[in-house]
Structures are given as C-alpha cells and as structure tokens.
Amino acid sequence: MKILLLGSGGREHALAWKMLQSNLCHKLFVAPGNAGTAQIATNIQVNPNDFKEVKEAVLAHSINMVVVGPEDPLVRGIVDFFKSDNQISHIPVIGPSMKGAQLEGSKDFAKEFLFKHNIPTAAYQSFTKDTIEEGKIFLKTLTAPYVLKADGLAAGKGVVILEDIKEAEAELENMLVDAKFGDASSKVVIEEFLSGIELSCFVLTDGKSYKILPTAKDYKRIGEGDKGLNTGGMGAVSPVPFATDDFMKKVEERIVIPTVEGIKKDQLDYKGFVFIGLIKVGEDPYVIEYNVRMGDPETEVVMPRIKSDLVEIFQALANETLGEKDLEIDEHSATTVMLVSGGYPEAYEKGKVINGLKEINSDSIVFHAGTTEKGGEIVTSGGRVLAVTSYGKTFEEALKKSYQNIDKISFDKIFYRKDIGFDL
Ligand SMILES: Nc1ncnc2c1ncn2[C@@H]1O[C@H](COP(=O)(O)OP(=O)(O)OP(=O)(O)O)[C@@H](O)[C@H]1O
Ligand SMILES: [Mg+2]
Incomplete structure (x- = not known):
C-alpha cells in the first residue's frame, strides 16, 4: 500500500516512523514533511490545506490511503472533499468529516456535545x-x-x-x-474554572468501536516549573503515573464510551483519532477539550508504545472493523524532550546548523519537528526543532537517556526544559 501523510512536525515524523514498521506500507510520502521524514520517506511539496494539490498528488503517486496529521485540513473538510470526488472517493482518509472535526473547530459545538451526552465537563x-x-x-x-x-x-x-x-x-x-x-x-x-492536574487520553474510533491508546502528559510552558509563556509543548511522558487503572476505568465509562456513542448518535462520520484533554479533579475526570488529531509532542511518546501494526489499525478504521482488532501496548515508559530555538515561543532565528545527530546512541529516537536540509546539512526551520524520545522501566530512567543524548546535540541558541516530569 502507498500512503500519503499530511503534515510537517514531530507528530508526523513519529507517525511516519510507526507506519513504516508495517509490512502493509510499501511506500510512504509526506507532504510537506521535514528533514527527519526525508530520511525515512519521500517528502513532496504539497500544501495539506490545498485539497486540489493533495488530490493531484494522490493520483500522480497512486496513493491508497491518506493520513492527516494536523487539524486544519480536517476542520476545512478534507474528508468530505475526498468523499464527494468520484476519482478519489474510494481512498480512505484517516480523520473525521468536517462535521466531526467541529469537536475541535468549535469550542461551543464541543461543549454542546459534552452536555448533550452527559459527559463531565466545566459549566x-x-x-x-x-x-x-x-x-x-x-x-x-x-x-x-x-x-x-x-x-x-x-x-x-x-x-x-x-x-x-x-x-x-x-x-x-x-x-x-x-x-x-x-x-x-x-x-x-x-x-467555570476546574482545579486539578491535566492529562491526555487518545482514542481511535471507526465510528462504532474504539481503542484507547496510551495516556500522556505534556508540558506546555516554556519555563521550568511550568512557568512562562505557552508553547506547542516542551516535552511529554507516557504513561501518566496518576492515571491509575481505577481512574482510567472512570475515563472509559464516563467519557470514552459516551463520546463514541455520541459520535455515532449525532452521525459525526468519524474515523480517526480523538484526543481528549482531561483534568483530574479530586479522583474524577472531566473533559477540558477535544482535539480531532494526535497531539504534538504526545505522539512522540504514544507511537513508540504501540506494539500493534498501525497501518492495519488504520485499515480497520476505514473498513469499520476496529472492533475485531487487538491493540498491544508496550509496558515501558516513554518520554520526549523538545529542543527549541532560543527565543521561542516569541521571535527566534532559523537556519542554524544542527550538530551531533550522528552521535545519538540507540537509547533514543530523535524525531524532527522544525528542521530542513540545506546544502547537505540539517538546519533549524521552526521554533520546536527536535524531540528526543527514550524508553525506560520508569519515566525517570527514560528521561535520563533522553538528557544524555541531548548533551551530544547542539545548535546556536538551543533551549530545552531540564525538568520534564518534575510534578509526577
Ligand atoms: N475550564 C477550565 N478550567 C481550568 N483550566 C482550563 C479550563 N479550560 C481550559 N483550561 C486551561 O487552558 C488550557 C487550554 O485550553 P483548551 O485545551 O480548551 O485550549 P486549546 O487552545 O484548544 O488547547 P490546545 O492547543 O492544547 O488544543 C488547558 O490545557 C487548561 O490548562
Ligand atoms: Mg484544542
């Protein structure tokens, strides 16, 4: 099968890395991708929000499946675009329809959905x-x-x-x-303001059944101790130690099941990821938000912990046979630490040469976020540059490996948080 993945961040590098482990994936294209995806797949210069361009690429490269990384194309209706064009309507697009994507595209729509289906959330x-x-x-x-x-x-x-x-x-x-x-x-x-500790729960649904993926906690603030400006995310840990079996049972019963049933009842036409932003208030889970795609950098810790064949699962989404599949999860912890450009999330410079990538040992996987190739070198091209992921028996052990490998990487004005997981 030939697959086209849309997007260009660390999330997409991690999705590409995972899909390429599948025997079902014979060729992977990433649009537009980054220097990391270029090393393992074929980048093509296509704008994910220009559906005509996407369609042309799909026909030109005989693509059999499209996987959508970011929310924008979903909220703009890429799934509906494919369905309504008989040249490409047979090609599965992993992601919700435009209506389903409103769960992320409109906070008001999401709140209405939550109340309608009796799912715990703030007033x-x-x-x-x-x-x-x-x-x-x-x-x-x-x-x-x-x-x-x-x-x-x-x-x-x-x-x-x-x-x-x-x-x-x-x-x-x-x-x-x-x-x-x-x-x-x-x-x-x-x-209403809810007071508690946050975590993310990721679900795959074919609109009928669901699979719960590993939980993750991300670190949004630029500064240590969760201080300073908000960023896209500075690191993540999976699993989340306080997401105990008891707590996750509540999440499944009170939130995941009614969400999937709500999607079905409301005919949201949804075949993709549901990212449920949760807050633990006392011992109880509440929904802060829905997103209709994977998180970044959460993908960089969630994908490494999925043992099952992701492409096979995607096929099951398209065929509505997800209920027949098993999802196998790696018991290890995974952590990722994001290396960013100095100044981010405010103004920062690009084009800095990244050194040391070849010295990284097998303890870590380096997912590229904002990188590009220039004159044979890999240079920075975004605020968030690299995500360094490692496994461990505990998240502390995994973090130690990431930080040891990060010591070998350098670029001008590199910055990263040294306290990922500090609150766990
Ligand atoms: N009702 C609430 N009570 C307390 N904190 C909240 C509440 N709603 C949102 N927040 C805080 O604000 C953050 C952002 O809110 P929300 O997730 O709805 O926005 P978003 O812009 O969609 O975020 P993202 O970019 O992560 O998708 C939350 O992660 C949480 O820390
Ligand atoms: Mg959101």
Missing part, C-alpha cells in the same frame, strides 16, 4: 457581540479565575484565564468586539 455559556451584556452578567455568577475561550481555531492561543473580573470583562470585549482572534472569537465560551 459554560457561549456569547456573541449581540449578547455581550449577558456575558458580563454570567461572569459575575462565576468565581475567579475566569476562563474565556475563542470558539474557533486560534493556533493554541485562543484561551485566556484571568484572575480579575474587570480584566475578564475587558477581554470579553476584546474578543467579541475588537475581534482579537479574528473570526475565531466572534463567539466566546465562558467556562
């Missing part, structure tokens, strides 16, 4: 420009801190949490009236 109300005064009244019924969310996709920046009610009211104006996040904040969800 909320949604407001537009016309109901801004009601929004301010709703804020007064809550206690600080105040959680305001732009309804639409805002590249991970659309959630604002404020301590002061006056600031929260001003932020609401900012989002609704001054269009702080453009169209994405033409509707705003205001939520």
Whole structure:
C-alpha cells in the first residue's frame, strides 16, 4: 500500500516512523514533511490545506490511503472533499468529516456535545457581540479565575484565564468586539474554572468501536516549573503515573464510551483519532477539550508504545472493523524532550546548523519537528526543532537517556526544559 501523510512536525515524523514498521506500507510520502521524514520517506511539496494539490498528488503517486496529521485540513473538510470526488472517493482518509472535526473547530459545538451526552465537563455559556451584556452578567455568577475561550481555531492561543473580573470583562470585549482572534472569537465560551492536574487520553474510533491508546502528559510552558509563556509543548511522558487503572476505568465509562456513542448518535462520520484533554479533579475526570488529531509532542511518546501494526489499525478504521482488532501496548515508559530555538515561543532565528545527530546512541529516537536540509546539512526551520524520545522501566530512567543524548546535540541558541516530569 502507498500512503500519503499530511503534515510537517514531530507528530508526523513519529507517525511516519510507526507506519513504516508495517509490512502493509510499501511506500510512504509526506507532504510537506521535514528533514527527519526525508530520511525515512519521500517528502513532496504539497500544501495539506490545498485539497486540489493533495488530490493531484494522490493520483500522480497512486496513493491508497491518506493520513492527516494536523487539524486544519480536517476542520476545512478534507474528508468530505475526498468523499464527494468520484476519482478519489474510494481512498480512505484517516480523520473525521468536517462535521466531526467541529469537536475541535468549535469550542461551543464541543461543549454542546459534552452536555448533550452527559459527559463531565466545566459549566459554560457561549456569547456573541449581540449578547455581550449577558456575558458580563454570567461572569459575575462565576468565581475567579475566569476562563474565556475563542470558539474557533486560534493556533493554541485562543484561551485566556484571568484572575480579575474587570480584566475578564475587558477581554470579553476584546474578543467579541475588537475581534482579537479574528473570526475565531466572534463567539466566546465562558467556562467555570476546574482545579486539578491535566492529562491526555487518545482514542481511535471507526465510528462504532474504539481503542484507547496510551495516556500522556505534556508540558506546555516554556519555563521550568511550568512557568512562562505557552508553547506547542516542551516535552511529554507516557504513561501518566496518576492515571491509575481505577481512574482510567472512570475515563472509559464516563467519557470514552459516551463520546463514541455520541459520535455515532449525532452521525459525526468519524474515523480517526480523538484526543481528549482531561483534568483530574479530586479522583474524577472531566473533559477540558477535544482535539480531532494526535497531539504534538504526545505522539512522540504514544507511537513508540504501540506494539500493534498501525497501518492495519488504520485499515480497520476505514473498513469499520476496529472492533475485531487487538491493540498491544508496550509496558515501558516513554518520554520526549523538545529542543527549541532560543527565543521561542516569541521571535527566534532559523537556519542554524544542527550538530551531533550522528552521535545519538540507540537509547533514543530523535524525531524532527522544525528542521530542513540545506546544502547537505540539517538546519533549524521552526521554533520546536527536535524531540528526543527514550524508553525506560520508569519515566525517570527514560528521561535520563533522553538528557544524555541531548548533551551530544547542539545548535546556536538551543533551549530545552531540564525538568520534564518534575510534578509526577
Ligand atoms: N475550564 C477550565 N478550567 C481550568 N483550566 C482550563 C479550563 N479550560 C481550559 N483550561 C486551561 O487552558 C488550557 C487550554 O485550553 P483548551 O485545551 O480548551 O485550549 P486549546 O487552545 O484548544 O488547547 P490546545 O492547543 O492544547 O488544543 C488547558 O490545557 C487548561 O490548562
Ligand atoms: Mg484544542
């Protein structure tokens, strides 16, 4: 089978690495990919959001399956695009339909879904420009801190949490009236603040059955001790030590099963990953958010722990036979540490030569995120540059291996967190 994977980050390198272990995968193309995917697959210069370009590539390379890494093409309806074009309608696209992708594309849609299907989540109300005064009244019924969310996709920046009610009211104006996040904040969800520790649960569904993938915890802040600005993610650990069997039983019964049944009842036409952002409040799980794709850097610890053939599982998604498959998980811990460009998540320089990649020993796998090849050398091309993943009997042992190998890697203004897993 020839497979086309869309995307260019560490997530896609990890997905590519995993799919290439399958005997079913005879050739893998990545669009547009990075210097890491170029070493194991064939990169093609196709924009994942330009569906006509994607279609041309699929026909030109006789692709049999498309796997979508990022959310954008899904929210824009790539699955529906394929289904409605009879030249390519027979080719499975791993990911939800445009309607299903609304679980990530619209916070309001997701909250409505959660309440409709009785899935535990924070209380909320949604407001537009016309109901801004009601929004301010709703804020007064809550206690600080105040959680305001732009309804639409805002590249991970659309959630604002404020301590002061006056600031929260001003932020609401900012989002609704001054269009702080453009169209994405033409509707705003205001939520009750939940206090607890977060983790992510990943599910694969064919719209009928489901498989729960390994849990992961990511580290979003740039600074040690979870301080400073938000990033795409600075590291991750799997499994999550506090996600005990008891806790995961609650997650499955109260959240995963009603989510999959909700997808079926609401006919969301969903064949792909469901990323459930959870918070553990006391001993109970609540949903913070849904995403409709894998997380990055969580993929870099989740994929290494899947023993089963991922391509076979993807085929089962397409054929709606997931229920017949077993998913085998590696008992080891996996951790990843993200190496980033100095200055990230604010302004940073690109084009720095990366040294030491050849010295990495077999204790670690280096997944490329923001890299490209230039004049025979691998150089930085993004804020997040490399994810260094290792296995261990414990997450501490895995982390030690990652940090030992990271010592061999260098590029100008390299930065990484030395405290991944500090809170576990
Ligand atoms: N109701 C809440 N109570 C407490 N914290 C919250 C709440 N909602 C969101 N947060 C915090 O804000 C973060 C971002 O929220 P959310 O996951 O909804 O936004 P997002 O922009 O879709 O994130 P991502 O980029 O990870 O997909 C959460 O990880 C959590 O730390
Ligand atoms: Mg999200």
